[in-house]
Amino acid sequence: xxxxxxxxxxxxxxxxxxxxxxxxxxxxxxxxxxxxxxxxxxxxxxxxxxxxxxxxxxxxxxxxxxxxxxxxxxxxxxxxxxxxxxxxxxxxxxxxxxxxxxxxxxxxxxxxxxxxxxxxxxxxxxxxxxxxxxxxxxxxxxxxxxxxxxxxxxxxxxxxxxxxxxxxxxxxxxxxxxxxxxxxxxxxxxxxxxxxxxxxxxxxxxxxxxxxxxxxxxxxxxxxxxxxxxxxxxxxxxxxxxxxxxxxxxxxxxxxxxxxxxxxxxxx
Numbered sequence: 001x002x003x004x005x006x007x008x009x010x011x012x013x014x015x016x017x018x019x020x021x022x023x024x025x026x027x028x029x030x031x032x033x034x035x036x037x038x039x040x041x042x043x044x045x046x047x048x049x050x051x052x053x054x055x056x057x058x059x060x061x062x063x064x065x066x067x068x069x070x071x072x073x074x075x076x077x078x079x080x081x082x083x084x085x086x087x088x089x090x091x092x093x094x095x096x097x098x099x100x101x102x103x104x105x106x107x108x109x110x111x112x113x114x115x116x117x118x119x120x121x122x123x124x125x126x127x128x129x130x131x132x133x134x135x136x137x138x139x140x141x142x143x144x145x146x147x148x149x150x151x152x153x154x155x156x157x158x159x160x161x162x163x164x165x166x167x168x169x170x171x172x173x174x175x176x177x178x179x180x181x182x183x184x185x186x187x188x189x190x191x192x193x194x195x196x197x198x199x200x201x202x203x204x205x206x207x208x209x210x211x212x213x214x215x216x217x218x219x220x221x222x223x224x225x226x227x228x229x230x231x232x233x234x235x236x237x238x239x240x241x242x243x244x245x246x247x248x249x250x251x252x253x254x255x256x257x258x259x260x261x262x263x264x265x266x267x268x
Contacts, residue, residue: 020082022062023055060089067096074125081122090119094145097123103250105147106130108137129246150246152259156266161186161232161240164266168228171265178219186230191219195254197261224249226258242266
């Protein structure tokens with residue numbers, strides 16, 4: 001059990017992701033107790049040895065050590081992931097992540113037939129935000145432990161899609177952001193470093209500097225990224241869904257502020 005993430009990193013300059021199936025149990029007695037408490041026999045025979053299934057502190061202690069390792073390695077690994085065998089462990093690991101200041105994480109559950117249920121937690125120091133399906137895939141977990149939502153939907157009833165698209169594109173073009181709009185599919189992607197739409201930003205903006213960005217702008221280096229796309233459900237008269245997807249960044253307050261600004265602009 002002495003093998004650490006640091007050992008792998010010594011072999012590679014960077015790692016895309018790590019996967020772990022940790023020892024679930026803190027002792028042999030814990031293993032036996034867990035097995036005997038199940039109402040039905042396991043669907044498959046357990047072939048793991050005691051050294052593979054038991055460690056001091058069980059899976060929470062094992063994954064907590066992974067988290068401590070990751071606080072040193074940080075962005076050198078894009079995603080750290082681990083399976084968990086006990087639902088009670090999920091909340092404890094998420095609290096460990098929050099205590100470490102890790103805001104970009106994902107949690108999901110796996111169901112094998114109707115008998116075996118497992119959970120997985122992943123975390124990243126990078127600023128690319130995973131989708132709602134990937135990051136909030138555990139419906140049984142209390143909402144306060146789930147990652148912040150990365151999507152907001154605005155329903156526009158009685159509005160034409162071309163009108164909404166025009167309002168959004170015009171609003172974005174008036175801001176000092178990197179913005180690209182594809183009118184044929186009603187999808188736009190934007191990047192900026194600060195909340196340039198805020199009242200404070202407008203007050204400190206030099207005259208004539210409001211529209212777009214010029215020069216050599218590298219979106220990947222900017223602190224906030226988003227996508228806006230429009231859906232026009234078939235069979236619904238004059239109904240448009242505006243979906244705002246958070247793509248990049250660590251500041252959830254900025255994302256909320258941005259969504260609020262879009263909501264105000266398209267509803268006026």
